[in-house]
Amino acid sequence: MAYVAQQQLDGYDAAVQHAVKRKEAFDKRVLKRTPGEIIFCQGQLVQFYHSNLNYTFDVKRKLLPKWSPPH
Secondary structure: OHHHHHHHHHHHHHHHHHHHHHHHHHHHHHHHHOOOOOOOOOOOOOOOEOHHHOOOOOHHHHOOOOEOOOO
16 A cells, blocks of 8 residues: 555656756746736736636637736
């Protein structure tokens, strides 16, 4: 029983380490292209992407817009 639990923990740890490595590589590419932090000023139009609607099986939610109106 303890062996199975340790295998699960090891698998989870490997998945987390892989995700951190992928994020570092992605951030390095993005920062190389556009260095610095993006700061929005008042009056600029921005949109929000609702990523929680990507993987939905509810028909009503599939019809909802994924992008917010500019505000």
